[in-house]
Amino acid sequence: KNEVEQSPQNLTAQEGEFITINCSYSVGISALHWLQQHPGGGIVSLFMLSSGKKKHGRLIATINIQEKHSSLHITASHPRDSAVYICAVDRGGADGLTFGKGTHLIIQP
Amino acid sequence: EAQVTQNPRYLITVTGKKLTVTCSQNMNHEYMSWYRQDPGLGLRQIYYSMNVEVTDKGDVPEGYKVSRKEKRNFPLILESPSPNQTSLYFCASSLSRSAGKAQYFGPGTRLLVL
Numbered sequence: 243k244n245e246v247e248q249s250p251q252n253l254t255a256q257e258g259e260f261i262t263i264n265c266s267y268s269v270g271i272s273a274l275h276w277l278q279q280h281p282g283g284g285i286v287s288l289f290m291l292s293s294g295k296k297k298h299g300r301l302i303a304t305i306n307i308q309e310k311h312s313s314l315h316i317t318a319s320h321p322r323d324s325a326v327y328i329c330a331v332d333r334g335g336a337d338g339l340t341f342g343k344g345t346h347l348i349i350q351p
Numbered sequence: 352e353a354q355v356t357q358n359p360r361y362l363i364t365v366t367g368k369k370l371t372v373t374c375s376q377n378m379n380h381e382y383m384s385w386y387r388q389d390p391g392l393g394l395r396q397i398y399y400s401m402n403v404e405v406t407d408k409g410d411v412p413e414g415y416k417v418s419r420k421e422k423r424n425f426p427l428i429l430e431s432p433s434p435n436q437t438s439l440y441f442c443a444s445s446l447s448r449s450a451g452k453a454q455y456f457g458p459g460t461r462l463l464v465l
Contacts, residue, residue: 275454283439285456328394338384338409338443339454341394 245269248329248342256350261316263345265329268310272334276303276314279326279344288314288327319349353378357442357457364432365465372427372460374442380455382448383425384409385417387438388459394441400425401448432464 246267255261265274276288289296289303291312296303300319305312316323326346330339355376364370376383384399386409396409400419414436416428425444429436442457 277456283459283461285441285459287453287455290453330394338386338396338399339394343391343393 244342245340246329246331246342248327248345250345251343252346252348254348254350255319257320259319259349261319261323261347261349263314263327263329263347265312265314265342266310267312267329267331267340269331269333269340271307271310271331273332274305274312275330275332275339276312277328277330279328281325285328316347321349321351324348353455355442355444355455355457357440357460359460360458361461363463363465366433367431370429370432370462372429372440372442372462374425374427374457375423376425376442376444376455377423378444378446378455379422380444380446381422382446382452383419383442383444385415385425385427386441386443387411388441389438397427397440432462434464436462437464438462 249264273292275290277285278288279285291305300317302315326344328344329342358373381402385397386394388394395411397415398417400406403422406417440460443454445452445454
């Protein structure tokens with residue numbers, strides 16, 4: 243079983259819809275990251291969370307440490323939000339992040 | 352501009368021909384790492400470096416070498432590439448390995464080994 247599970251794997255929605263992507267993990271963590279990967283391949287860090295909630299523009303990320311669960315929400319979705327969204331956990335050791343397999347999001351006009 | 356650069360961005364090579372993918376960051380970051388991304392498997396760590404001259408294996412180190420002679424550079428070396436090393440490679444850096452430090456990713460290197 244993967245230490246980090248994302249759902250859904252694929253999501254197609256219409257422009258303007260409210261989007262939720264979920265991430266569950268099975269290990270103790272010190273932080274959780276949400277990353278965005280555009281079709282060109284580059285990866286951008288969206289959020290880093292250790293508790294509570296963060297908001298940046300139309301994006302909101304929440305984390306529940308007790309339930310080992312995080313969600314990424316996109317409000318008023320737009321075709322430019324189409325990308326792969328990756329959840330990654332930081333276990334706090336010397337090695338790096340452990341990644342989920344990503345959620346492929348397509349927003350249709 | 353703060354960034355992580357990788358070269359080359361695209362590379363086609365043949366089995367057994369040694370190659371190096373360079374990675375450089377201009378943010379004075381201590382921690383650097385290499386990941387590979389494969390369909391259905393996601394991103395997996397190959398090697399990481401806590402600081403100059405300090406490197407260690409990640410989850411999938413077989414067939415790779417790294418060095419960290421200077422703080423800004425962290426090259427990935429494939430001494431004898433094989434087709435199963437065909438992948439998309441990312442270099443990343445962060446200020447330190449302390450928890451909660453943002454990671455900055457390079458643009459990626461697409462490697463095809465024939």
